[in-house]
Amino acid sequence: MKCTLLAAAMAKVVVATIGAASADPVELQWWHAMTAKNAEVVNKIAADFNASQSEYKVVPVFKGSYAETMNAGIAAFRAGNAPDIIQIFEVGTATMMAAKGAVKPVYQLMEDAGEPFDPKAYLPSVTGYYSTADGRMLSLPFNSSTAITYWNKALFKKAELDPDKPPRTWPETFAMAEKLRAAGVPCGFTAGWISWTQLEQFSAWHNLPFASKADGFDGTDARLKFNNPTVVRHIANLATAEKDRSFDYGGRTTEPEGKFLNGECGMIQTSSGAYGIFKSGAKFDFGAAELPYYPDVKGAPQNSIIGGASLWVLAGKAPKEYKGVAKFFTFLSQTGLQSDLHEKTGYLPITKAAYEAVKESGFYDKNPGREIPVLQLTRKPPTQNSRGLRLGNLVQIRNVIAEDLEAIFAGKETAQAGLDDAVKRGNVLLAQFEHNTR
């Protein structure tokens, strides 16, 4: 009697476990750094994928800023507890690419899982950044942005400037900023992501090398080259403008966006991804325009480079999890989803089909300025100075640049001395990366 009861109980437990195992979808951890409206989009994508099938369940987890997410991922990998998918900003690409044992390249993932995958369906200026030299995609672009100019139409009217004519060149920008100041606006213009907009994008936009070896694409022995006369001239102009606040430095990353949002600054150059934030928070009419350029520089304007982040898959996971990730990536690349993502946030569509679909739907006619980022990225075929950056330790290099820019804007250093110093310190970091990844 006891034996039968015990056997029955054990059988029940076994059946329950098996039943549970086959009923529960495979969980895929997705670590990301999206906040506010963008986070809602992430959660909706995951929910939609989970609802569309029952084998896999994507679990999005917010891990902090881009840098914090990347470090959490690395720490988790070292502890043997890595997520399946992790969103890494473009600046971390070189580090991820160098970590061959830690990463499962996307082209391999899709091949192993037997998922249809055509790299040519994606916009080349977006995917080129995340592919090897021979076109094999290592990570899937997720939210790509570029730097653009936003301007406050109400403040333009106040300064008696045409509210529908943003500045096209840098001399125009400085002149309009002075007029804004003269009309009592506390700050003419500011810039978010100071190193990205004023040095990295600036160099690509003017077809100048930021670093040697095609900005690092051709080897880890690349070294910095941004202390050239044009860039020095531009930074010196910014420093002069800082004196009367026609340019006002507002912080290293997204803090200056607050100064534009609260009506303090008439113009801002920052990520196209900030569009959603401005749209929902600005109490004034604003517009989006291309970055300004110096007309006396040959080849300007060239094209701008992408920012934002891509999705990397980490190594060491079970094959069935990889199958799920591959299916999720196929889901992500759908035209409908990409068009929706692009229209709701300021981020760019990653597939050609999505871009065409959005154009055909008349979205860009109804929302002038939303096409600017894509037009800027695809303006001209990229040269070796405008494909993007592939430099190790780029997070720290950006901080070094920001420190020297802070000294320059505070009047403690000349632009030439400050940029020379940044190049010197940055090259030490590049040499370390080269040494560590040999």
Next chain:
Amino acid sequence: MERRAIFAGRLLPALLLTPQLTVTIVFFIWPAAQALLQSVRREDAFGLSRHFVGLDNFAAILADPFYLASVEISFVFGFAVAVLALALGLLFAVMADRVVRGATFYKTVLLMPYAIAPAIAGVLWLFLFNPSFGIVGSALRRIGIDWNFLLDGRQALLVVTLAAAWKQIGYNFLFFLAGLQAIPKSLLEAAALDGAGRRRRFWRITFPLLAPTSFFLLVVNIVYAFFDTFGIIQNVTGGGPDKATEILVFRVWYDGVVGLDIGGSAAQSVILMAIVIALTAAQFRFVERRVHYT
């Protein structure tokens, strides 16, 4: 009277000590040992390749002029915060000691900042002093001061010092208040009868008798200023502008977590630990001598 607990065997005392020992080993000894181990190695971010490099990390750090500048900033910041927090804590304690009505209210309100996490305290002061939309920051600009701690290093150091000291005042206040209330009133009355004014009574009687409390608080405040202020620095200035507020503990985090240089970061934390141990030892040796214990 000597108080000792005598146990019959050895098992019970060992069992009673186990929880505390476990916590100490897991949360203090193990990480410290790990830091020592990592400080003599060099590895890549993902830990896929590592090799022993002896004292190279230490040599590189001590030769770095930015590191030495950071040591200087840490000492300036540390002592400024400690002195400010102690002085104001003592002032408020003396004032609160004389209050009869509403004593609990004052104690509660003065203690509240201590309960706030350093990161939150940092954000609070960031908003207060922000040159664009801070109450104090924009007021300073309006009266003509060129207030912009995003570019002026000295102003940035001032803001983080104020934020860090503000957070610690409550803690000092509480201990000083307790210390004051332990001073026998008869001593002060006798001095008053002898004609000593209020200031004399304070500096000649109260302050020396507060010495044990002051000494303890000095040690705690210095350790606080060197370690627990990380959240404030990170949120208010991020070490900037141009490294003006980059204290040693911030560098440890930056080089390790952002820079992914585990070896260098571990070496820095070992040096930082040595500095604070040395400071505490120095305090015990030189300052404690002059403390009168009743």
